[in-house]
Amino acid sequence: GEDVEQSLFLSVREGDSSVINCTYTDSSSTYLYWYKQEPGAGLQLLTYIFSNMDMKQDQRLTVLLNKKDKHLSLRIADTQTGDSAIYFCAESKTSGTYKYIFGTGTRLKVLA
Amino acid sequence: GAVVSQHPSWVICKSGTSVKIECRSLDFQATTMFWYRQFPKQSLMLMATSNEGSKATYEQGVEKDKFLINHASLTLSTLTVTSAHPEDSSFYICSAKGSYETQYFGPGTRLLVL
Numbered sequence: 001g002e003d004v005e006q007s008l009f010l011s012v013r014e015g016d017s018s019v020i021n022c023t024y025t026d027s028s029s030t031y032l033y034w035y036k037q038e039p040g041a042g043l044q045l046l047t048y049i050f051s052n053m054d055m056k057q058d059q060r061l062t063v064l065l066n067k068k069d070k071h072l073s074l075r076i077a078d079t080q081t082g083d084s085a086i087y088f089c090a091e092s093k094t095s096g097t098y099k100y101i102f103g104t105g106t107r108l109k110v111l112a
Numbered sequence: 113g114a115v116v117s118q119h120p121s122w123v124i125c126k127s128g129t130s131v132k133i134e135c136r137s138l139d140f141q142a143t144t145m146f147w148y149r150q151f152p153k154q155s156l157m158l159m160a161t162s163n164e165g166s167k168a169t170y171e172q173g174v175e176k177d178k179f180l181i182n183h184a185s186l187t188l189s190t191l192t193v194t195s196a197h198p199e200d201s202s203f204y205i206c207s208a209k210g211s212y213e214t215q216y217f218g219p220g221t222r223l224l225v226l
Binding site for chain 2: 030043098100102105
């Protein structure tokens, strides 16, 4: 199967850390991505991780990948109100057309 | 780098008319472009994949005669919604892929069919 699941909603206080989780079922995926979508806008690439990595850090963002459990997470440190958006994880495959399978999206709300 | 534009950003049309949406990669050559559709509060649904100079590959359930895709150059793909009806109202997003796997997304086009 190719389902990618995310929790629908997350609410955190400004300054706290946010952790957004994603589970996938296809172990052949090579790259896994995190995108941010603000209301009425397209998707902004936040970060990505190659499937042979366990962790990647990029400023306030930390991506953890547990390939055994097919679990991906995005941690946002010092969450700000501007981080309020919908976050999508996506997996891609190197074979064929490089299609993405998107997660269901997590709506992050940051409370001031 | 890796900027993708879409035009128009908003379109309102009468039922039965055709609407063309453009997707351009501004600073890189896109060997592959993807067209997605997104309903409110839902994830993106891939409609089709287009490679420059060849016919688009449509996902199951997407009518190829309804949604015409042309990828005539390495920087431009177009999606034409033919004989649009109210149920075609949606947010259409394109993405472009260059030499590497990463897709870069356009800002989206909101279509409202009256």
